[in-house]
Amino acid sequence: MNEHVNPRHAVFPTSRLEDAEGEGLNPTANRTMGEIIANRFSRRDFLRGSLAATAIAATVSPMALISAEHARAASPKRFDFREVEAGIDTHHHVAEGYDADVLLRWGDALFPDSPAFDPVNQTPEAQVRQFGYNNDYVGFVPLSGSSEHGLLVVNHEYTNEHLMFPGIVKVVEKADKKDPTKTVTELEIAPADRRRVDIEMAAHGGTVVEIRKEGGKWRVVREGALNRRITSSTEMQLTGPAAGHDRLRTKADATGTKVFGTINNCAGGVTPWGTYIMAEENIHGYFMGTLPEGHPEATNYKRLGLPEGTYAWGQFHERFDISKEPNEPNRFGWVVEVDVMDPNSVPKKRTALGRFKHEGAESIVAKDGRVVFYLGDDERFDYVYKFVTTGRYDADNRAANMDLLDEGTLHVARFAEDGTVEWLPLTHGQGQLTAENGFHSQADVLIETRRAADLLGATPMDRPEDIQPNETNGRVYVMLTNNTRRKDDQIDAANPRAANAFGHIIEIHEDEGDFAATKGRWEVLLKCGDPSVAEVGATFSTETTKNGWFGMPDNCAVDADGRLWVSTDGNSPKATGRTDGLWAVETEGEARGTSKLFFRVPVGAEMCGPLLLPDMQTAFVAVQHPGDGGEDWDGFGRLSYYEDLSTRWPDFRDDMPTRPSVVAITKQGGGRIG
Numbered sequence: 037m038n039e040h041v042n043p044r045h046a047v048f049p050t051s052r053l054e055d056a057e058g059e060g061l062n063p064t065a066n067r068t069m070g071e072i073i074a075n076r077f078s079r080r081d082f083l084r085g086s087l088a089a090t091a092i093a094a095t096v097s098p099m100a101l102i103s104a105e106h107a108r109a110a111s112p113k114r115f116d117f118r119e120v121e122a123g124i125d126t127h128h129h130v131a132e133g134y135d136a137d138v139l140l141r142w143g144d145a146l147f148p149d150s151p152a153f154d155p156v157n158q159t160p161e162a163q164v165r166q167f168g169y170n171n172d173y174v175g176f177v178p179l180s181g182s183s184e185h186g187l188l189v190v191n192h193e194y195t196n197e198h199l200m201f202p203g204i205v206k207v208v209e210k211a212d213k214k215d216p217t218k219t220v221t222e223l224e225i226a227p228a229d230r231r232r233v234d235i236e237m238a239a240h241g242g243t244v245v246e247i248r249k250e251g252g253k254w255r256v257v258r259e260g261a262l263n264r265r266i267t268s269s270t271e272m273q274l275t276g277p278a279a280g281h282d283r284l285r286t287k288a289d290a291t292g293t294k295v296f297g298t299i300n301n302c303a304g305g306v307t308p309w310g311t312y313i314m315a316e317e318n319i320h321g322y323f324m325g326t327l328p329e330g331h332p333e334a335t336n337y338k339r340l341g342l343p344e345g346t347y348a349w350g351q352f353h354e355r356f357d358i359s360k361e362p363n364e365p366n367r368f369g370w371v372v373e374v375d376v377m378d379p380n381s382v383p384k385k386r387t388a389l390g391r392f393k394h395e396g397a398e399s400i401v402a403k404d405g406r407v408v409f410y411l412g413d414d415e416r417f418d419y420v421y422k423f424v425t426t427g428r429y430d431a432d433n434r435a436a437n438m439d440l441l442d443e444g445t446l447h448v449a450r451f452a453e454d455g456t457v458e459w460l461p462l463t464h465g466q467g468q469l470t471a472e473n474g475f476h477s478q479a480d481v482l483i484e485t486r487r488a489a490d491l492l493g494a495t496p497m498d499r500p501e502d503i504q505p506n507e508t509n510g511r512v513y514v515m516l517t518n519n520t521r522r523k524d525d526q527i528d529a530a531n532p533r534a535a536n537a538f539g540h541i542i543e544i545h546e547d548e549g550d551f552a553a554t555k556g557r558w559e560v561l562l563k564c565g566d567p568s569v570a571e572v573g574a575t576f577s578t579e580t581t582k583n584g585w586f587g588m589p590d591n592c593a594v595d596a597d598g599r600l601w602v603s604t605d606g607n608s609p610k611a612t613g614r615t616d617g618l619w620a621v622e623t624e625g626e627a628r629g630t631s632k633l634f635f636r637v638p639v640g641a642e643m644c645g646p647l648l649l650p651d652m653q654t655a656f657v658a659v660q661h662p663g664d665g666g667e668d669w670d671g672f673g674r675l676s677y678y679e680d681l682s683t684r685w686p687d688f689r690d691d692m693p694t695r696p697s698v699v700a701i702t703k704q705g706g707g708r709i710g
């Protein structure tokens with residue numbers, strides 16, 4: 037999701053959205069290191085415009101340069117495809133020689149008894165049997181050990197009412213708040229009713245669906261016995277150190293362990309033992325109301341921007357109104373684990389991994405068998421985390437791994453000016469995480485993870501999104517999407533640009549390639565944006581074409597060869613003169629910092645997924661909120677909504693709205709992707 041719930045258009049009460057975003061919600065002074073003693077990357081400014089031979093120096097540290105020298109001969113470019121031209125139109129585009137086939141659209145049937153999608157007669161009952169809205173994370177759990185047959189798991193992050201529902205939008209002219217002599221055009225949405233809210237709740241959550249490749253093409257197996265929809269009403273269990281705590285108890289659940297639903301599942305993961313991870317991100321928008329006077333959760337909720345009241349759910353479901361259920365928000369903001377091999381399993385909210393605006397949870401087995409999860413907290417000036425299990429992964433005994441996520445150590449990252457990173461444990465009783473500071477147990481530390489991390493002196497980052505470990509080289513890629521609120525006196529080596537509109541990517545080298553290490557080194561892999569504009573300070577290699585650069589990295593994937601793929605959220609006609617897409621980024625040797633556009637989305641969409649299957653023959657990508665925008669594109673030039681859409685992708689039928697969809701990309705005639 038781009039900067040919380042759709043702030044780009046006035047379709048929601050955006051003043052409240054912007055208030056919640058504010059300067060970011062981190063109140064600490066952790067944000068600056070004062071003077072920048074040595075900006076490790078300022079050298080690149082001297083190198084601008086120089087030849088490709090020196091371009092590498094612009095993007096890597098001296099440490100990497102040495103290894104790059106050795107690797108130069110042995111490490112040619114690893115991506116070999118003719119890139120797509122960057123631009124904007126109503127369609128998707130994939131590199132020449134590839135097919136991009138829509139596999140699953142919002143409303144598609146997932147079961148033999150699923151009703152056909154009927155956008156003008158939507159019901160919650162139909163939606164819960166159909167593919168949900170705004171697909172984000174895409175994962176794959178192989179069945180029968182194959183890359184051609186498995187379970188596709190997909191998060192449905194949020195809903196866009198103005199694109200989903202007919203007859204609810206009115207285009208209105210209003211006085212401009214900033215300049216009352218001017219008017220602005222806005223979309224006004226009719227007040228919600230119970231039915232609309234229940235459809236939205238059913239359109240959230242996730243999908244588990246069997247898919248099979250036949251004759252080189254993927255198809256959905258509706259009869260799949262493991263097919264499942266998870267929604268904002270599905271029963272879940274809270275587990276781990278915070279489960280059952282007083283702060284998690286409500287009128288409806290005196291045990292503090294039973295919660296209904298998951299919301300705003302952004303990125304996620306598939307664990308080494310084949311469970312599906314759904315990360316709960318922007319939970320604040322779903323709650324409304326006011327806490328009772330003097331309620332002890334006030335500080336906790338403020339740190340998360342709660343409640344924002346974007347959605348009207350609390351009008352019809354008491355638990356989303358904090359004046360009625362003050363503790364309910366403490367039951368969201370977790371990482372959810374789903375056993376996809378049992379369609380009746382109760383998903384578990386694993387409190388040991390902390391509570392914040394979880395972007396995703398990609399994992400890897402460390403050298404000693406412990407499992408490491410990398411976690412971003414997507415807010416301006418918030419933090420990068422990792423969780424290390426106490427127990428070890430047992431490849432031969434799936435059942436033995438099923439509760440690994442209930443015990444372990446959550447760490448938060450401190451990035452130092454000298455290029456080192458330290459992972460600080462968020463452990464009750466250590467440092468300032470004591471009763472004097474309101475932390476009476478590990479449960480308190482986890483419920484208020486952000487405040488605990490503030491006290492440890494973690495480094496406030498430029499909106500941490502997906503974080504991906506790379507098994508082939510022991511490195512970790514951290515997507516930092518943007519932070520236009522960072523001021524000159526708040527820059528540091530790890531967040532080196534003020535008013536960072538285009539984001540950057542950090543590469544972490546864990547000590548001795550051990551993902552469970554508590555120390556490592558880091559460097560900036562890429563500063564994003566248009567490299568032809570000096571003020572932007574982008575560091576793509578000079579080999580990168582005008583199509584190859586991007587802004588706002590968000591999700592990413594590492595393929596079986598250890599190559600990095602980056603998808604974006606926020607490119608637009610106005611911001612970058614291009615839509616979002618999937619870019620292939622070279623990370624090794626001379627080509628390091630070279631990026632190429634592989635796939636681009638239709639106007640108004642954001643690019644989610646991505647996922648490269650182990651056999652490298654398929655890439656899945658998720659096109660999220662197509663048609664959400666277009667007023668800044670000459671081809672449309674006005675606000676987009678159900679009756680007047682900037683694109684009707686993917687069906688292009690007058691009687692069909694635009695539909696978020698998962699796309700399967702394969703090479704024509706077969707073969708490896710990229």
Ligand code: FEO
Nearest residue numbers: 037302317395414
């Ligand atoms: Fe849902 Fe951080 O994007």
Ligand code: CA
Nearest residue numbers: 037038590605
């Ligand atoms: Ca985003």
Ligand code: CA
Nearest residue numbers: 037302501590
């Ligand atoms: Ca995201």
Ligand code: CA
Nearest residue numbers: 502504592593
């Ligand atoms: Ca990922």
